[in-house]
Amino acid sequence: MSTATVGLHGKEKAAVTLVEMCSVRLGQSLFGVPITHILEIVGSARPQPVPLAPMFVGGLFHYRGDVLTTVSLRQLLGMPPKDGSQDILVLESSGGCFGLLVDSVGEVLTVSSADHEPNPSILDERRRSLFAGAYKLKDSLLVMLDPEQLDPMRLSANRAA
Amino acid sequence: MDELTREFLIESQEGLDRMERCMTDLEERPQDAELIGEIFRSVHTIKGTTGFLGFKRLETLAHAGENLLGLLREGKLTANRPIITGLLQLLDGLRAILKTIEAKDAEGEGDDAALIGCLEELQLPAQTAAQRPVHARAHAHSAAAPPEQAPVSASTPVLGQLPVSAQPPEPVADTPSPPKAPAEAESDSSPARPRVQATAAESTLRVDVTLLNRMMNLVGELVLTRNQVLQATSADPNMTLLSRRLDMVTADLRESVMKARMQPVSNIFSKMPRIVRDLSQALGRRVRLQVEGQDTELDKSLLEAIKDPLTHAVRNSLDHGIESPEVRQAAGKDPEGTLKLRAAQEGSHVIIEVSDDGAGIAVEKVSQKAIERGLITADRAAHMVERELLQLIFLPGFSTAAAVTNVSGRGVGMDVVRTNVERIGGKVEIDSRAGKGTTLRLRIPLTLAIIPALIVRSVNQSFALPQGALSELVHIPPEQAATAIEWIENVPLHRLRGKLLPLIFLDRMLMPDVEHKIVTERDSFIAVLDADGRRFGLVVDGLADPEEIVVKPLSAVLKDIGLFSGATVLGNADLALILDPGSIALKAGVTMLEEGAVRAAESETDAAKGLEYLLVEVAGRQAAVPLGDVLRIEQLPLSRVEYIGYRPVLNFEGQLLPVEDSGGVLAAAQENSDAQGSSEKQIIVVVCREGNRHVGIAVSHVLDVAAGGDLFEAGTTQRTTGVTLLKNHVTGVVDLGSVPSLPAGEAAEPKWSQTEETVA
Numbered sequence: 001m002s003t004a005t006v007g008l009h010g011k012e013k014a015a016v017t018l019v020e021m022c023s024v025r026l027g028q029s030l031f032g033v034p035i036t037h038i039l040e041i042v043g044s045a046r047p048q049p050v051p052l053a054p055m056f057v058g059g060l061f062h063y064r065g066d067v068l069t070t071v072s073l074r075q076l077l078g079m080p081p082k083d084g085s086q087d088i089l090v091l092e093s094s095g096g097c098f099g100l101l102v103d104s105v106g107e108v109l110t111v112s113s114a115d116h117e118p119n120p121s122i123l124d125e126r127r128r129s130l131f132a133g134a135y136k137l138k139d140s141l142l143v144m145l146d147p148e149q150l151d152p153m154r155l156s157a158n159r160a161a
Numbered sequence: 162m163d164e165l166t167r168e169f170l171i172e173s174q175e176g177l178d179r180m181e182r183c184m185t186d187l188e189e190r191p192q193d194a195e196l197i198g199e200i201f202r203s204v205h206t207i208k209g210t211t212g213f214l215g216f217k218r219l220e221t222l223a224h225a226g227e228n229l230l231g232l233l234r235e236g237k238l239t240a241n242r243p244i245i246t247g248l249l250q251l252l253d254g255l256r257a258i259l260k261t262i263e264a265k266d267a268e269g270e271g272d273d274a275a276l277i278g279c280l281e282e283l284q285l286p287a288q289t290a291a292q293r294p295v296h297a298r299a300h301a302h303s304a305a306a307p308p309e310q311a312p313v314s315a316s317t318p319v320l321g322q323l324p325v326s327a328q329p330p331e332p333v334a335d336t337p338s339p340p341k342a343p344a345e346a347e348s349d350s351s352p353a354r355p356r357v358q359a360t361a362a363e364s365t366l367r368v369d370v371t372l373l374n375r376m377m378n379l380v381g382e383l384v385l386t387r388n389q390v391l392q393a394t395s396a397d398p399n400m401t402l403l404s405r406r407l408d409m410v411t412a413d414l415r416e417s418v419m420k421a422r423m424q425p426v427s428n429i430f431s432k433m434p435r436i437v438r439d440l441s442q443a444l445g446r447r448v449r450l451q452v453e454g455q456d457t458e459l460d461k462s463l464l465e466a467i468k469d470p471l472t473h474a475v476r477n478s479l480d481h482g483i484e485s486p487e488v489r490q491a492a493g494k495d496p497e498g499t500l501k502l503r504a505a506q507e508g509s510h511v512i513i514e515v516s517d518d519g520a521g522i523a524v525e526k527v528s529q530k531a532i533e534r535g536l537i538t539a540d541r542a543a544h545m546v547e548r549e550l551l552q553l554i555f556l557p558g559f560s561t562a563a564a565v566t567n568v569s570g571r572g573v574g575m576d577v578v579r580t581n582v583e584r585i586g587g588k589v590e591i592d593s594r595a596g597k598g599t600t601l602r603l604r605i606p607l608t609l610a611i612i613p614a615l616i617v618r619s620v621n622q623s624f625a626l627p628q629g630a631l632s633e634l635v636h637i638p639p640e641q642a643a644t645a646i647e648w649i650e651n652v653p654l655h656r657l658r659g660k661l662l663p664l665i666f667l668d669r670m671l672m673p674d675v676e677h678k679i680v681t682e683r684d685s686f687i688a689v690l691d692a693d694g695r696r697f698g699l700v701v702d703g704l705a706d707p708e709e710i711v712v713k714p715l716s717a718v719l720k721d722i723g724l725f726s727g728a729t730v731l732g733n734a735d736l737a738l739i740l741d742p743g744s745i746a747l748k749a750g751v752t753m754l755e756e757g758a759v760r761a762a763e764s765e766t767d768a769a770k771g772l773e774y775l776l777v778e779v780a781g782r783q784a785a786v787p788l789g790d791v792l793r794i795e796q797l798p799l800s801r802v803e804y805i806g807y808r809p810v811l812n813f814e815g816q817l818l819p820v821e822d823s824g825g826v827l828a829a830a831q832e833n834s835d836a837q838g839s840s841e842k843q844i845i846v847v848v849c850r851e852g853n854r855h856v857g858i859a860v861s862h863v864l865d866v867a868a869g870g871d872l873f874e875a876g877t878t879q880r881t882t883g884v885t886l887l888k889n890h891v892t893g894v895v896d897l898g899s900v901p902s903l904p905a906g907e908a909a910e911p912k913w914s915q916t917e918e919t920v921a
Contacts, residue, residue, distance in 0.1 A: 048736040051620060051671035052722045060719075060728055060736050065382030067728040067736065069716040098716065152718040 016114040021135070023106035023142060024089065026073055030142050032109070032135065033100070037091050037147040041105050044085040056155050058101035063090055069152050070099030073145075076130070076155070093151040100150060111135040111142065129158065169210050170263055171367075176203035177256055178431070184249060185434030191240040200248070201230040207255065218268040219258045225277040226251040229284050238284070247283045249435070250276055370461065373422050380415045381711035385730050387411045419460075426504040426513065427455035429468045433475055433502060440479045447486050447497040448479060454504035459511050463605055466585045467513065470578040474515040474601045475500065477575070482519030482599050492596065494518070510587075511607060516600035522593040524550045531556070551591050555579045586612060586629045614710045614729070616737060617688065618703035619667040623737040625710050625729050626688060626699070630742040634704065635687040642685060646700075655687055655698050658773075658868060662689065664698045665749045667740075670724070692742035697751045699742070708732060712739065723748060773868050774894070776887055777847060777860040779824035785885055785892045786858065790849045794863055799830050799842045811846065811857055820846060820857040821900040827859050851897035858895060 021032035022041075040063075047059030047070045058072030070088055074081060088099040118133045132144040148154065180203040183196045190196065208223035226248065232238045240248075254276050261269040387407055394400035430452050441448040459467075483489075483498035490496045503514040528542040531553045542550070554575045578601075579589045586606045593599040606612065606629075614625040615634075635657065637645045646664065647654050653664040664687065687698040710729040715738075719725060726741035774785035795811075802809050802820065809820040809827055822828065830844050846857040867887045884891055 048622065048738075050719055050722070050725075050738065051622075052673075052724065053719055057718065060715075060738075062730050062734075062736055065378040065713075067713040067715065067730070069719055096716070152716055156718045156721070 016112045018110050018112055021109050021111055021142060021144075022089070023109050024073075024087070024100075024102040025104045025106055026077070026102055027079060030106070030137075030140055031073070031102070032111070032142040032144050033089060033091070033147060034144075035108060037093070039090040039092050039097065042088040042090060042099070043105070045088045045099075045101075046085055047088070047099070047101065054156055057152065058099070061088060061099055063097070063099070066097070068097055068099045070101045071150055071152055071155065072101040073150075074101070074103075076150075077127070091147045091150070093148050093154075095151045095153045098150075098152055100145075100147075109137075109142065111137075116144075166214060166262070166266070169214060170259060173207050173210070173255075173259055176206055177252060177259075179203055181252060181435055182431045184245060184252065185438060187240050188242075188245055188438070194234070194236075197230065197233050197240070201227065201234050204230055204251075204255075216258070216262065216268050218271065218273065219255065219262075222251070222254055222258065222273045222277060225280040226255075229280050232284055244283050247280055251280060368421070373418070373461075376418050377422065378713075380411075380418045381713075383411050384415060384711070385732075385734065388732050389734055420458075422460050422462075423458035424461050424464050425456045425458050426464065426511070427452075429464060429471060430455055430502055430504070432468075432472070436472060436475055437479065437500060440476060444479060445485055446479060446483050448483055449497050449499050451499060451501045453502065457504040457506055457511055459605060460607065463585055466581060467587075467603060467605060470581045470589075470603065471513065471515065473578050474603075475502075478515055478517040478519065478599065478601075482517040482521075484520050488520075506607070511605045513603040513605065514600055515603075516598060518598040521595040521597055521599055522551060522554065522591075523595055527551065527553050551593060554591070555589065586627065588629075612710060612712060613707060614739065615688070615707045616705035616731065617667070617686070617699075617701040617740075618705060619701045620671050623705065623731060623735055624667070624701075625708070625731075625737045625739045626690075627726075627739065627742070628707065630690045630692045631688055632691045632696075633689045635689065635698070637685045637687065639682055639684060653700075657689065657698070662687075662696065662698045663749075663751055664700055665745060665751070666700045668700075668702065670745065670749065690742045690746075692746050695743070695746040695751045697746055697749070699740075699745065710737075710739070773866060774885060774887055774892070775847065776864040776867055776892070777858075778862040778864055779858075779860050780826055780829065781861070782824070783864065783887075783890065783892050784824075784860075785887055785894045786847055786849060786897075787894065788866060790851065790897060792848045792850055792855065795846045795848055795857075796843050797846065799827070799844050802827060802844070809859070816855075818846075818848065818855055818857045819900060819902065820859055821895075822859045824859070824861075826861050849897055851900065854902060856897055856900045858897075858900075 020035045022035050022038055024031050024033060042061070042063070045061055047061040049059045050057055053059075056071050056076045058070040058075065060067050061070055062068075068090065072081075082103055086101050086103055087105045088101055089105065091098055091100055112135075115136045116133055117136065119128050119131050123131070130145065130149050132146040132149075134144060135142040180200050183199045183203075187193065187196050187200070204223050204226045208220055208227055211217075211219040211223060229238075229244070229247070229251075233240055233244070238244065254273060258268055258271070261267070261271075390407060391404050394404045433452070434450055437448055437450045440446075478500055483500065484492070484494075486496035489498065499518045501514070501516045503512075503516070505512050524547050528537075528545070528550050531537050531550075532539050532542055536553065536556050537545075555578075556576060575589075575591075582589050582603050582605070588604040590602040590604070591599065592602070613628040615628060615631060616623050617626050618624075635655070645655060647656065647661075653666065654661045655664050656662075684703070686701050686704050688701060689698050690696070708731060710731070712727045713729055715725060715727055723744050724741060725738045726744075727739040729737050729739055731737050773788040775788050775791050777784055777786060797811075801811060803812060804810070809822055811818040811820055820827070827844065830842055833842065845860050845863060847860055847863070848855055848857050865888070883896065884893055886892070
């Protein structure tokens with residue numbers, strides 16, 4: 001699946017909007033984060049674990065003078081932890097900056113809103129709150145992540161509720 | 162709220178702050194035209210701007226005040242006590258309206274008729290003449306007192322009170338300038354008299370505090386990057402010059418940014434004259450306020466943090482300290498009490514003292530009250546020395562006021578002061594002599610952002626432990642691990658000099674789910690911590706170097722864990738969480754009362770067991786130095802030791818320290834280094850106090866601190882001198898008195914000295 005085809009596809013239907021998504025890989029699945037929310041991508045990072053922290057916290061890492069909390073997407077989705085280094089997306093949400101720990105960051109894809117579908121109803125509630133539908137790519141699905149919902153503050157509030 | 166109103170609010174607040182400072186000065190010097198001019202300008206500016214913004218209520222009130230001030234300015238009235246009270250009420254009135262505007266963006270409904278009426282009444286010359294009390298004349302008299310008294314007494318130099326201050330320029334002439342002539346004449350006669358400054362708009366700039374915080378953050382980051390660059394380039398000679406330059410610029414930048422956050426303590430001191438004035442009137446005291454060291458600077462956030470404790474301390478002094486004039490007179494004291502506020506910088510701390518010459522704290526009353534309140538037992542109180550008893554006033558729920566007044570004495574007193582000051586890494590000390598007065602001393606770190614910390618290791622991670630809470634470290638070698646830690650059921654304890662200290666295992670606390678065993682194959686360490694009066698030992702796996710750390714805030718999610726107060730980046734670019742000793746104690750259930758018991762018991766046993774000694778090794782033999790006499794232990798290169806004749810001495814910044822070397826440690830070290838040809842050999846010198854001089858003792862090793870036991874000569878009850886029982890060995894005590902003092906003549910005559918080349 002290449003970016004060009006999607007672009008062409010978009011041009012055919014003039015009414016649809018094109019969005020740029022950063023694709024991230026987690027195990028076998030492909031996820032997308034809108035690039036408008038991404039401040040920086042930090043490669044091969046090893047965040048410092050925090051004892052007693054909530055499950056979803058992937059640790060701390062040092063980013064431009066601040067110490068940011070990372071959210072481990074693996075732990076959030078109940079996947080087994082991965083050995084070795086991972087990539088961090090520095091995301092900006094209304095509550096401040098935080099890191100999203102993923103297996104690896106892929107290319108930026110331009111997707112068309114025409115290919116977007118909402119979350120399927122059979123998805124469990126937890127995932128339904130984290131995902132914002134999916135884009136149908138040629139050979140796979142790009143599951144959208146909602147940065148606002150991934151904010152550690154939001155996650156801990158949801159967990160408590 | 163629009164930008165214009167917001168700006169107006171900030172400006173008006175600053176104007177009123179300035180006015181308040183001037184008001185208290187005015188009471189001292191009612192004739193001071195410059196002061197009156199300054200107050201007039203503040204009110205006038207508010208009136209002018211409000212008319213423009215359409216705040217009618219504010220305008221009417223300011224107008225009434227301006228009329229009164231106008232008469233004062235023209236010299237038709239003299240600022241006497243009722244007028245000053247009226248003006249202070251005007252100040253409060255204006256403040257209240259400004260507050261309403263800030264909250265609701267509207268003036269709100271309120272009736273100022275009474276206040277305006279009062280201000281108008283004060284304008285009638287007949288009335289003021291009738292009311293002018295003897296007091297005002299007394300004050301006028303004191304204004305004519307010698308000028309050197311001016312800076313000491315409550316006169317407030319407004320210098321440096323502007324938010325970001327450079328040298329304030331001459332008063333800006335955008336507001337009606339005060340009549341110059343009399344002021345100038347006066348300032349000629351008293352050059353020490355402070356000048357009243359108008360806004361320094363040209364050389365200063367308002368900067369958002371969040372921006373300053375951000376800058377501080379980035380500078381911290383730069384410091385870390387620099388450290389890494391320096392490490393990486395240290396081997397490359399081509400980079401030396403560049404990296405040194407980077408080093409210098411970074412240090413300079415860091416200093417400048419920190420300076421930008423500094424504000425003079427006068428920002429909070431200036432609130433005190435008003436509080437003292439109001440309170441002393443309410444309580445019927447006569448108090449003179451002396452302020453010293455107003456230009457001492459402190460980080461803005463710290464300044465905010467000590468405002469309440471300081472106010473509380475001043476209230477306390479007035480309420481419980483300084484007696485009423487009659488009582489003072491009866492005691493043969495000046496009926497007018499003195500309250501002194503002093504600020505000074507001492508190294509990396511700022512000392513703020515609140516002292517009064519009042520009744521002092523009656524120690525018996527303190528212990529009585531503490532027993533009554535169940536804070537300590539009578540038995541324990543009997544064993545406590547005066548200094549310890551004084552500390553009781555810092556316990557929560559303690560208040561000595563016989564009656565609950567509306568000034569203080571609600572049982573939330575000194576403990577709040579202590580808690581607030583300790584929260585920012587400061588310390589509170591109290592010193593009191595019955596009948597003579599009380600001094601409360603706050604030790605505040607210069608800045609919050611950078612604190613000294615000890616880096617400890619646990620669960621394979623580094624953690625930072627703030628030095629402020631650390632009282633000592635105990636090393637447990639592997640072979641002692643089993644015996645050093647004792648258990649009551651599942652509560653670990655350590656015998657620290659014979660007393661049980663509750664222990665908290667950091668690894669168990671951090672990883673409660675994992676099975677932990679007491680490791681016996683490697684060393685462990687106990688950090689003895691004293692957090693908010695809770696004393697406990699924290700067991701860690703290892704110690705690394707102490708470091709000055711830059712505190713970074715944690716996200717709320719991690720703060721909620723409750724054990725960490727922040728995070729920091731270490732010199733090796735690793736991240737470390739900063740442990741919060743207070744929360745750890747709370748979480749583990751170490752209580753304050755337990756601590757009280759420990760402390761009291763400790764002092765008992767200390768008294769029973771006699772002196773503590775520093776155990777040292779001198780050329781293969783063990784010797785003891787009384788711990789009370791030890792000032793510090795210095796490790797320095799052998800080349801620092803110089804000789805006057807055959808006498809070894811050390812030069813500490815111009816102070817000559819005779820070094821006792823009866824064990825021949827220096828000579829042996831000298832021989833060794835001569836043989837190896839290196840001058841970098843380190844020696845250890847224990848610096849002690851002997852009488853009123855200092856002496857150094859050269860030792861091979863410092864071994865331990867232990868309590869000495871008395872030895873008796875066989876067959877007698879006579880205590881032996883010069884030896885003590887340390888760790889069940891008879892040990893000789895170093896006789897400090899026998900160290901000969903430096904002959905004055907010798908030191909003065911350079912031709913006797915045989916100075917060696919000093920390598921810094």
